[in-house]
Amino acid sequence: MNRLYISLLLLNTIWFFSCSDKKQLQSVEFTYFSNTKPDDNNLNNWILEDIKLDSVPGISLDRAINDELITPPKNPIIIAVIDTEIDINHESLKRNIWQNKKEIPGNGKDDDANGYIDDINGWNFIGNAKGENIIYPNNESLRIIRAYKKDSLNGLVNKELYKKALKKYEEAKESAQSDMDYVNFLTDTYPKSKKALLKFFPKEDYTTDQLDSLYDIYKEKDEELAKLIYYMSDYIKYDLSKEWIDDLRKTVEGDLNKSLNPDYFDRDILGDNPDDINDISYGTPIVNGHIGELYHGTEVASIIAAQTDSLKGVCENCLIMPVSISSNGNEHDKDIALGIKYAVDNGAKVINMSFGKELSLHKQWVLDAIKYAEDNNVLIVSSAGNSRLNLSEITDYYPNDNLNDETEVSNNYILVGATTNTIDPDLLAYFSNYGQHDVDVFAPGHLIKAAIPNNKYKEDSGTSLSSAVVSGIAGIIFSQYPDLSAAQVKRIIMNSGVEYNIDVSVPSKDNPKRLLPFKQLSKSGKIVNVYNALLMAKSLSDDN
Structure with a gap:
């Protein structure tokens, strides 16, 4: 996209306040025209x-x-x-x-x-x-669902909020599972792409332009190889390293196994009553x-x-x-x-x-x-x-x-x-x-x-x-x-x-x-x- 700033009107209005904080009709304006763009360096x-x-x-x-x-x-x-x-x-x-x-x-x-x-x-x-x-706290929707079901907290969560929490909880689980499918795909294809490209670039010194050209050569005569080349081009473009993939897996597993797990209670390590605002004897x-x-x-x-x-x-x-x-x-x-x-x-x-x-x-x-x-x-x-x-x-x-x-x-x-x-x-x-x-x-x-x-x-x-x-x-x-x-x-x-x-x-x-x-x-x-x-x-x- 062209990022030139042509005939751009900037209105900068400063209102001054009196002691009583009432606006007075005093302002400062400037109009700025430029056809230059900022220096990226x-x-x-x-x-x-x-x-x-x-x-x-x-x-x-x-x-x-x-x-x-x-x-x-x-x-x-x-x-x-x-x-x-x-x-x-x-x-x-x-x-x-x-x-x-x-x-x-x-x-x-x-x-x-x-x-x-x-x-x-x-x-x-x-x-x-x-x-x-607490590294992976429970999702708020799960907290609301639990609160609704506890007799001691009747009245805190109404049925409308409970239904909203149920919907959000299911959406979160579905999203987390989708993320895990994506992580599994990356975990499988990333090493395969690297191995396949060693044949062409033993030093792994390829660029996205080189990969795009290589993809055009093989997209019809070797579909599987072309896919691996295409994947690596995307990995480079979006900076998806093995370390990044491993970190993503850790995060998604934390979501599924802890944040969204009804059997995981994040406050257990603190020993406080999360429903008592006057209980402040916790933390470090x-x-x-x-x-x-x-x-x-x-x-x-x-x-x-x-x-x-x-x-x-x-x-x-x-x-x-x-x-x-x-x-x-x-x-x-x-x-x-x-x-x-x-x-x-x-x-x-x-x-x-x-x-x-x-x-x-x-x-x-x-x-x-x-x-x-x-x-x-x-x-x-x-x-x-x-x-x-x-x-x-x-x-x-x-x-x-x-x-x-x-x-x-x-x-x-x-x-x-x-x-x-x-x-x-x-x-x-x-x-x-x-x-x-x-x-x-x-x-x-x-x-x-x-x-x-x-x-x-x-x-x-x-x-x-x-x-x-x-x-x-x-x-x-x-x-x-x-x-x-x-x-x-x-x-x-x-x-x-x-x-x-x-x-x-x-x-x-x-x-x-x-x-x-x-x-x-x-x-x-x-x-x-x-x-x-x-x-x-x-x-x-x-x-x-």
């Missing part, structure tokens, strides 16, 4: 770049730094990453990991009386004192014990605060507080709620939650926790999800502060979708959820370099990374203007973004090429921009 940290200066729809962080809109803060902002375990010793993160200075390491006592013993760097809600961790202070299997939290944390020559996160002066509740499956509502409360009680100013699910057994616990954060002036930033759904039509997405009647329970919760680095119909990331009533704003989330455990890095995509970008921006705003409230920072982030007045490709079952105005895909209609946000924050802070 300079897209390593494209999220930090500026649309006007670099022709890239980033967040303009480099521009904000160069124009001295950011100064070293008196106190670093703490951002809780409620996610998987985190590699707290990663070269890009170890200088920015929160330390609980009120706790004495390793003495087996709750020195700060916060209910958690030896929580030096955070808390892991899905591990135990033996070093065990070890927040990095299984990073070989759980890398997601490290990725998210690095987008927020990584600081090495290899990778620059969004908020240089932010500290990461690891709060582990996630693994390879659906999070427990109890862990989500207690994780939020832990983060609030221990000084986090921003909470990043990059996860989601289609059902929720104890959603009221989570809503109460969100309101608890609001009462304590803490901002929550959450990912919109990667299922290509219009959340205005799909009411089953959790966690979310938006009730079915489109009423929000709080003013401190931001739901973030993902965008790419190109200003054309592909601006909306193909995987991102969207929705004018649920998604608040968009942020870069496609092909972004991030850290993974053991001092490694990878390029990845997802609304999880978009959420991390916004959390980093929120951290910068709070660090520069600590007098602002969480609700004010939310409004600043939403209203200071850049509006791209173009039509973008929006996923649809009936019409895969459907185009809609980008500004109709979220409440704000914008992509976040830290440069504009800091200008707006200064104006609002001065008024206060």
